[in-house]
Amino acid sequence: NAGVTQTPKFRVLKTGQSMTLLCAQDMNHEYMYWYRQDPGMGLRLIHYSVGEGTTAKGEVPDGYNVSRLKKQNFLLGLESAAPSQTSVYFCASSYLQGLGTEAFFGQGTRLTVV
């Protein structure tokens, strides 16, 4: 059982380039999330989805777009990458949201924008 899989694991982009990060989960979870983690800071929510075809903004959505065309996939897009988007990106999914609800995380994508 793969759980949550993120593709790619590492990427280096030039400023202004675009890319898409793919997240796939095989647990039939309704909720999916994209976070970024920067040194000395906690995870910050970029966008989330409460079901197929839905997306919503999190704490730091600027510069990112997302799509959830299929329940098992949640895509994070950077249209014009900036050095400030250098970070480690984590995707997560959960069956429910709230107390005690376990969110399952992918292994992360380390993105460097030069």
Next chain:
Amino acid sequence: DQQVKQNSPSLSVQEGRISILNCDYTNSMFDYFLWYKKYPAEGPTFLISISSIKDKNEDGRFTVFLNKSAKHLSLHIVPSQPGDSAVYFCAAGIRGSNYQLIWGAGTKLIIKP
């Protein structure tokens, strides 16, 4: 302004002893709290949670204590084992909010043999 703070970037504990990781928060609206554990090159994994209506929750070697008046929670690991060496994050949320957890910056726990 960080609403969830883990003031100790790292903590070193002898194997077999108790590890105590601390977390402070400023938003009195938070009504549930979670702890996650993270190994290098892996995503965080859920450890334990607690509701604001409780002051303690226990799961095996892990116990979380909540002091609402002090806006403080702690994670106790007894006894500490080498496999517990990891980064521990606390996170807080508000039921019925926009699904947004607020995370602390993490504490790196090192268990010495």
